[in-house]
Structure formats: structure tokens, C-alpha cells
Amino acid sequence: QVQLQESGPGLVKPSQTLSLTCTVSGASIRSGGYYWSWIRQHPGKGLEWIGFMFYVGATYYNPSLKSRVTISVDTSRNQFSLKMSSVTAADTAMYYCARFTIATRPPYYFDYWGQGTLVTVSS
Amino acid sequence: SYEVTQPPSVSVYPGQTARITCSVDAQPKQYVYWYQQKPGQAPVLVIYKDTERPSGIPERFSGSSSGTTVTLIISGVQAEDEADYYCQSADSLATYVKFGGGTKLTVL
Numbered sequence A: 001q002v003q004l005q006e007s008g009p010g011l012v013k014p015s016q017t018l019s020l021t022c023t024v025s026g027a028s029i030r031s032g033g034y035y036w037s038w039i040r041q042h043p044g045k046g047l048e049w050i051g052f053m054f055y056v057g058a059t060y061y062n063p064s065l066k067s068r069v070t071i072s073v074d075t076s077r078n079q080f081s082l083k084m085s086s087v088t089a090a091d092t093a094m095y096y097c098a099r100f101t102i103a104t105r106p107p108y109y110f111d112y113w114g115q116g117t118l119v120t121v122s123s
Numbered sequence B: 001s002y003e004v005t006q007p008p009s010v011s012v013y014p015g016q017t018a019r020i021t022c023s024v025d026a027q028p029k030q031y032v033y034w035y036q037q038k039p040g041q042a043p044v045l046v047i048y049k050d051t052e053r054p055s056g057i058p059e060r061f062s063g064s065s066s067g068t069t070v071t072l073i074i075s076g077v078q079a080e081d082e083a084d085y086y087c088q089s090a091d092s093l094a095t096y097v098k099f100g101g102g103t104k105l106t107v108l
Helices: none
Strands: A005-007 A017-027 A034-041 A047-053 A058-061 A069-074 A079-082 A092-100 A109-113 A117-121 B011-012 B018-024 B031-039 B044-047 B061-066 B067-076 B084-088 B097-099 B101-105
Touching: A005 A092, A017 A092, A017 A117, A034 A069, A034 A109, A034 B044, A047 A069, A047 A079, A047 A092, A047 B097, A058 A069, A058 B044, A079 A092, A109 B044, A109 B097, B018 B031, B018 B084, B018 B101, B031 B061, B044 B061, B044 B097, B067 B084
Parallel strands: B011 B101
Antiparallel strands: A005 A017, A017 A079, A034 A047, A034 A092, A047 A058, A069 A079, A092 A109, A092 A117, B018 B067, B031 B044, B031 B084, B061 B067, B084 B097, B084 B101
């Protein structure tokens, strides 16, 4: 059973960098056919794709966030991470990590999700 | 980028059929995927490639497609189907993903 679990600080100060990690179990990040993804959801609002990456290099970001976001993978720990710089209160949201399937090109969808972690940006 | 549009809310009585539309203005049209999200939970995929149902999803969930509009159909709606539903699309090379704004399904 594939499981994803987000971890990281629940409170970040404005202008600082938000850092989250997603630990994957039941599957290898090195397996082909998947992108490892971050999605967020502002309180009471809809889903917003942040970005994703393949375990060897290819990385894609939402253009609206691209200048502040970095996604990276640590295959030795079977983890991937999100860094978002210069955060403001507008970045307060539930952050989900998810696996995005691309194996048969298409379909393209998120098949496993973490439970999410709430990040609040406040001084 | 492109827009993915859903109605903000749909209401039906138990046993009726709920239809939630998703309009994607991308050309060529790409497949749409539907997620169900209940309060405090992560989204769950209920339909993929416009009309396909993943294993474990009840048969009352189905999808249809016509032109640039895809519809999630829930036949014989049950109280447990009350949730937010999101459609999602991606470009042909899977370099960009867009979610619709979500539709709150209320079972009256």
C-alpha cells in the first residue's frame, strides 16, 4: 500500500522560507511512471497545483509560483521536498504531497495523496 | 495556461442524479479527472480519462464527455456523496496541471 506523509513546521514567519518533506512508503521514488507532486489548498478554497518532478531531473512548476518554489528529491531516503521562499499570509494553506501518474501518457492524475499538513504564515 | 470551470454548487435529493460539469478551454481538449474531497480528508480519484472509474469506486459514479465539457454523473445519490468535487486536467506532455474551482454537492 502506497503511503505519503508530509512533515515540516506548521508555523512560518513572513518573508521566510517554507520547507516541507514528503516521506513515501510502499513505493520507490525511483520507479518510473510517476511525478512526485505538491498541491495546496487555502482555507475553505480549492486545490492549487504547486509543481512536481521526476526522480531524475525533470521539474515543472505552476507559473504563478515558479519564482519562489523548488521541489527536490532524496532517493536515498525515499523522500521529496518543497521549498517556498518569501512567504506571506497568502501562503497559509493545507499542503498536500501526492503521486502523479504518467506511466501510459495519458492518463495523468494524482493517485495517492498524503493527509496534508497545515502551514500558517504569521509573525 | 488555460481555464477549467465548474459550477460552485449543485444540490440534489437522495436517490436523484447529480450532474457536475467541467469546462476546459484548452485546445486540443485533454482528458479530465474527477476527485471527491470530504471535510478534513485528502481528495480521492473517482473518475479518470473523462469516463473511466477506478477500482473501488461505486458504480453510481460515471462520466461523460461532449466537446470541451465533461460531466461527472452520480446516479442514485446517497447522503455519503455530499462532498466537494474537483475536476483536473493536464497538458498533453504533463508539464502543467489545472484544477477547477470545485463544486460543493449538497444532498438535501
